[in-house]
Amino acid sequence: MDLSHLKNKIAIVGVGYTPQGKIPGRTAASFHIEAVRNAIEDAGITKDDIGALIVYRHFDAIAGDYETTAFTIGEQLGVSPAIISQEHQCTRGWLFNSIGLLNSGLVNYVVISYGDNARSGKRSYVKELSGGKATDELAAYGDLSTMAKYAMLARRAMDTYGTGPDVWKEISVAQRRWAQLNPIAAMHGKPLDYEGYYAANMVVDPLRLLDATPSSDGGRAIVLTTAERAKMLKNPPVYIRGIGSANRPVSPFKLDLEDDRNAATVSSRMAFEMAGIEHKDVDACELYDCFTYTVEATLRDYGFFKPSEVKEFITAERLGPGGELPVNTSGGMLSEAYYMGLTPVAEAVMQLMGRCGDRQLGKVPGSKTPEIIVCSDNGGVFQSHATLVLSRED
Amino acid sequence: MEKIRATEFFAPDISADTAAFWEGCKEHKLVLQKCKKCGKLRWPAAYLCPNCLSDETELCELSGEGVIYSYAIYHKPFHPSVADKVPYVVAEVDLKEGARLVSNIVDCELSELKCGLPVEVRFIDGEGYARPVFVLKK
Ligand SMILES: [Zn+2]
Numbered sequence: 267m268d269l270s271h272l273k274n275k276i277a278i279v280g281v282g283y284t285p286q287g288k289i290p291g292r293t294a295a296s297f298h299i300e301a302v303r304n305a306i307e308d309a310g311i312t313k314d315d316i317g318a319l320i321v322y323r324h325f326d327a328i329a330g331d332y333e334t335t336a337f338t339i340g341e342q343l344g345v346s347p348a349i350i351s352q353e354h355q356c357t358r359g360w361l362f363n364s365i366g367l368l369n370s371g372l373v374n375y376v377v378i379s380y381g382d383n384a385r386s387g388k389r390s391y392v393k394e395l396s397g398g399k400a401t402d403e404l405a406a407y408g409d410l411s412t413m414a415k416y417a418m419l420a421r422r423a424m425d426t427y428g429t430g431p432d433v434w435k436e437i438s439v440a441q442r443r444w445a446q447l448n449p450i451a452a453m454h455g456k457p458l459d460y461e462g463y464y465a466a467n468m469v470v471d472p473l474r475l476l477d478a479t480p481s482s483d484g485g486r487a488i489v490l491t492t493a494e495r496a497k498m499l500k501n502p503p504v505y506i507r508g509i510g511s512a513n514r515p516v517s518p519f520k521l522d523l524e525d526d527r528n529a530a531t532v533s534s535r536m537a538f539e540m541a542g543i544e545h546k547d548v549d550a551c552e553l554y555d556c557f558t559y560t561v562e563a564t565l566r567d568y569g570f571f572k573p574s575e576v577k578e579f580i581t582a583e584r585l586g587p588g589g590e591l592p593v594n595t596s597g598g599m600l601s602e603a604y605y606m607g608l609t610p611v612a613e614a615v616m617q618l619m620g621r622c623g624d625r626q627l628g629k630v631p632g633s634k635t636p637e638i639i640v641c642s643d644n645g646g647v648f649q650s651h652a653t654l655v656l657s658r659e660d
Numbered sequence: 661m662e663k664i665r666a667t668e669f670f671a672p673d674i675s676a677d678t679a680a681f682w683e684g685c686k687e688h689k690l691v692l693q694k695c696k697k698c699g700k701l702r703w704p705a706a707y708l709c710p711n712c713l714s715d716e717t718e719l720c721e722l723s724g725e726g727v728i729y730s731y732a733i734y735h736k737p738f739h740p741s742v743a744d745k746v747p748y749v750v751a752e753v754d755l756k757e758g759a760r761l762v763s764n765i766v767d768c769e770l771s772e773l774k775c776g777l778p779v780e781v782r783f784i785d786g787e788g789y790a791r792p793v794f795v796l797k798k
Contacts, residue, residue, distance in 0.1 A: 390738070392738050392739060395670065395739055398670075398739070398741065399670070399671075399673070400670040400671060400672050400673040401673055402672070402673050402675075403672045403673070403674075403678060403704075403762075404762065405669060405670035405672065405673075406669055406670055406671065406672035406786075406789070406791050407669060407750055407762060407763060407764050407791065408667075408669040408670075408734060408742055408745065408748050408750060408764070409750045409762065410734075410738035410739055410742070411734075411738050413732075414732040414734065414750055415732075417732035418729075418730040418731060418732045418750075418751075418752055419730065421730045421731060421732060421775065422729065422730040422775055425730075425774065425775040425776070426775075467735070467736070468733075468735045468736075469735060469736045470732045470733065470734055470735065470736065471732065471733035471734075471735060471747075472732075473732075517704055517762075519752045519760060519761075519762045520760055
């Protein structure tokens with residue numbers, strides 16, 4: 267598939283943040299609309315410029331909240347975009363959809379948003395039960411978590427490649443080191459060592475509490491437009507040099523570790539080929555890290571290391587501040603905040619715009635100013651995947 | 661050593677697609693759909709064969725023998741009603757006849773578990789249903 271005609275044609279031009287961490291007394295929608303307001307202000311456009319509003323999937327309303335839909339968010343922003351949509355479940359189509367919409371000329375600006383009150387609302391993420399009754403077959407086996415589905419692939423990788431907690435602790439510690447440089451990260455001021463990692467409770471063996479992303483209140487939004495328009499806006503544009511998208515819509519239990527149809531593998535090949543880059547050209551990775559193991563699996567499936575070399579490759583020194591391959595420089599979902607794919611994408615954009623303060627690559631001792639950052643967005647249990655190769659230069 | 665015992669969780673929510681499987685379980689038979697056209701075993705259950713899209717389906721009783729592809733050990737109860745049931749093991753089992761199934765491994769020590777171990781099916785009767793679980797083959 268030749269996607270080279272799309273290279274550097276679309277740019278990300280604005281990022282919107284909200285207060286994050288534990289922010290009680292607010293609806294999920296309030297975080298979406300605050301993030302969108304801040305993103306369009308950051309991009310220097312008005313709300314009437316929003317041609318398409320694409321909202322991430324939303325879990326069930328919690329804590330007395332109402333359902334968070336794209337209609338609600340549109341209403342609360344007072345906008346009437348040509349396109350309004352919401353990703354159902356955990357599909358990751360927003361990237362290609364945005365590019366299609368912008369290239370078609372139907373819309374000039376696309377806004378993507380995510381928001382939740384998961385932390386204050388104590389979201390359980392158990393979808394196998396509703397009101398204490400099974401919603402499908404899985405509850406009959408006591409399988410009540412997404413975490414177990416990831417844990418099974420992690421276990422298989424332990425047996426096949428020799429990975430395990432001694433590798434995942436490196437990811438956990440590396441990202442926690444980054445969080446110490448990011449004042450808005452949930453784990454800022456809470457350093458972690460290996461002992462602390464091992465001391466965390468086992469939740470679904472082989473995964474511990476610190477292998478999993480904690481939930482957050484807050485939201486995040488980004489603005490995309492064409493390269494021509496991007497050049498006239500106030501922020502330095504961050505160009506989409508390569509994109510990949512792939513799905514493996516099978517039951518998570520049927521995913522095989524060694525399968526070249528895996529979504530991350532297919533998606534990354536597409537993106538690297540379109541961008542015309544090799545792994546050595548990548549200055550940093552901002553990866554969807556619902557679990558530590560997801561970072562390992564993504565780097566492996568993207569071809570950054572050979573499966574058998576996992577222990578040598580994944581070290582806190584390499585991935586952390588000053589390392590050879592910085593990964594999740596905001597702290598990631600594990601140590602900054604969980605806003606689905608917008609945690610990694612927003613951080614990559616901010617790094618390439620040079621707006622990252624103490625954690626800015628190029629300023630962190632031993633790091634270089636980034637030209638190319640690779641991002642991943644992962645949905646379901648490795649079932650839906652998008653890859654972005656973002657670049658400072660067009 | 662922690663011994664994993666068989667326990668009952670929740671009655672499954674059964675659909676038109678999965679009904680035959682759960683009917684089989686009631687008779688302590690492991691029954692999966694099989695495509696009449698291409699011969700592929702099907703799990704999860706569905707109306708068409710995802711391999712060849714044929715709707716010609718037969719039911720196939722399996723030996724109940726397989727190997728563990730992988731497994732996860734629940735230490736945290738994700739619902740108050742399973743608080744007294746942890747730790748328990750959810751596993752993916754590759755059946756001899758060529759389908760993968762999600763189930764539990766019971767009657768074993770946690771330290772005995774490994775990917776690739778041979779297992780065989782047992783059935784546990786619950787209220788109004790039965791479910792397959794697997795034990796390590798000695
Ligand atoms: Zn068939």
